[in-house]
Amino acid sequence: MFMTQLEMARQGQISDLVREAAAAENIDPEILRQKIAAGTAVICRNNKHLNARPLAVGEGLRTKTNANIGTSGDDTSIDKELEKAKVAAAAGADALMDLSTGGPIDDIRAAIIAETDLCIGSVPLYQAACDAVLRQGKPIVDMTVDDIFDGVKKHLDDGVDFITVHCGVIRDTVARMEREGRLLEVVSRGGSFTVEWMLHNNAENPLFEFYDRLLELVRPYDAVLSLGDGFRPGCLADATDRAQVQELIILGELTQRAQEAGIQVMIEGPGHVPLDQIEANIKLQKRLCHGAPFYVLGPLVTDIAPGYDHITAAIGGTVAGAAGADFLCYVTPSEHLRLPTVEDVHEGVMAVRIAAHAADIVKKIPGAIEKDNAMARFRKNLDWEGQFSVAIDPAKARRIRKESGVDESHGACTMCGALCAYKVMNERKREKAAS
Template sequence: MTIVTDAKNGKITEEMKIVAKDEGKDPEFIRRGIAAGRIVIPMTPYRNIKLCGIGEGLRTKVNASIGASSDIIDEEMEVKKAKAAEAAGADTLMELGTGGDFLKMRKLVCDAISLSVGSVPLYQAFITAAKRDGSIVHMTEDDLWYATEEQAKLGTNFMAIHTGINNIVLDRLKAHGRYGGLCSRGGAFMSTWMLHNQKENPLYKDFDYLCEILKEHEVTLSTGNGMRAGAVHDATDRAQVQELIINSECADKAHDKYDLQVIVEGPGHVPLDQVEMNVKLMKAMSNGKPFYMLGPLVSDIGAGRDHIVTAIGAATSAAAGCDFLCYVTPAEHLALPNLQDVIEGVKTSKIAAHVGDMVKYPETAREVDLAMGRARAKLDWKGMYNLALDPELAKSVRDSRAPGDEDACTMCGDFCALKIVNQNYDLCK
């Protein structure tokens, strides 16, 4: 029995009621969305979490990703990053470590925060094989199943699992080529293993068994995007679209046959003129499943400021119907994100999500902007701080350049347009 089973049977669960209240929706709306596969509520029987609804008709959500690397293993810092991401407003968190003790690190993170936590069990399987046998190509199928179940028991709520990489997809990739190679770690791991061993991807070949594991532990399946573009010139190519077809078929099977909650992941580097098309393609192919956009980065030359490049693409994606955004930090393509990078990444993506929601849900999402406009017109600085996404930052910037006139700021000083108007006539609604 899963929440999808309940929804299909007409039962409104406590989780649905909680999400409905948070979103300002009728619980029946949430139930119908889950039954149809258009809404998910990542959950787990192993720990108490802050429930988060993702999907059609709900606010666009933001995921933050953390995790140690083979070069930098600092468990205390990763826990700090997780806490900072939650405090900054992240809706979910993915722990994607590739260095250190996988299970210890994930347990520390799960215990430290109340957010839904995602993972990629494939990483653990391949890296364990490399340490044990000297190469990732020696991973066994049992390594994959063991890592998946082990991570599920820790309280992992959703998993990015690369179900859509099969031999047909690799044929498309090899025949067409890539300008930017493969940027997906999971895609690189699995494709290398398949080509070396001349075998089909176990996650695709034995998809039914995978679904049984996920169902037992109430894990939401996020169909991993191993063929996502790592350069804008590779966006929407044949390998990416072929993988989307396979992932969409797997998503339907997981939801329809096994009553699993499913998210479909989308491409990474996409030029601005292709963003809306990619969102609509994903939604059409997957029968409206919640769409998780990885970025997108709309240009390849923003190194050091890729969080800004992503915000442009993310806002466009959200406006077009994307449900779930994976943040990008200023360190993208350059280094393992530090604490400040994580905070900056979350705050930037939260702005992008809100901008998208202003288009999708103007009657509700624009209310806070209306309140900010009125506060500015009245020179109500306390009100402006409270309405800002980052009140402390807003206040600290103004205080660092304190004006002589407390009503104004040092941008206009004595010639503040709002103050001049307020002193001479009433313009405000």
């Protein structure tokens, strides 16, 4: 009889995927099994994604990072997105989300899944919307319930490991949002599609109304449900308002229903959040959603830095991760401006990895601070190859040093040259030892 990873964990069984993921985390498989059984960790790996490494996400584990890629109606190049996938993987991203909405999106998704062994996520509602508009020639609001569920099935059949579904976007929350007032209303694409569909059809969100159908559909694939934040704040002024919190309450209830059906769940979160509200947002999610893993976009801590939003997101991501967020989605310098370039993808992955590592130091994840201690020892000894070996971006560090025109005879860098503090202190110790 088929059992999901959650069901096996609750039966006390340690699956091969759990063993493999635990080895990657350098923890006892039994500890990981217990976390999965409790719903505080998940194993992302669709049964049909045979070339994928299982990715463990959750409490007490290394903070994971995701890179969003995918086409738009203005740029439909498969080759560009495949190059971004390669660059993101080489830069150290743990997962990729294909958010394609332009061109041959089925072919693009299949190519991205085949390109790496990374965990893959997607938003199936985009598929349904694109099929409605581009293939059937009808407005998004005329999608049928079957169209929406067919989109989900298509992505699961292709091997997507976690799917974002905006099940918490319901009519009552829309009314609450409108009564309270928001500057940017709904900035989530999936959320906006769902709101417009509900208003046009005078009907409830099908992914909420027919949630049991969704659970039955997902179960054979053992994919992770990533319950999307359709009401995530798109600016600081909208953060932690009643629409966002009401959706989170609903997602907590849906988390319990999914877990009771043997389906693994993680929760998606904001968005744009002032620095002093981030920790409260994380703690609220963990409380309302019973400790389910939390996946956040950023969060961005200011709205005025287009071109530098990878930095604003890294600031927020560090605070979020340190407070307990488990999965950080990158933001590139192109956020709010354009589809990211290959170079933007690399910069975005590096920024989010820095945030994740800084958070892991606070979380006392085994092996995190040891890397920093190794860097300190290499710096003390002016061991440049050692420094490059533990640097988060060795190629960039090596290039910058080479471009400086440094005089290698004194072993230091061009910041201090022969007056390098390490050099002075090392010479002092040698003199003291010789006396």
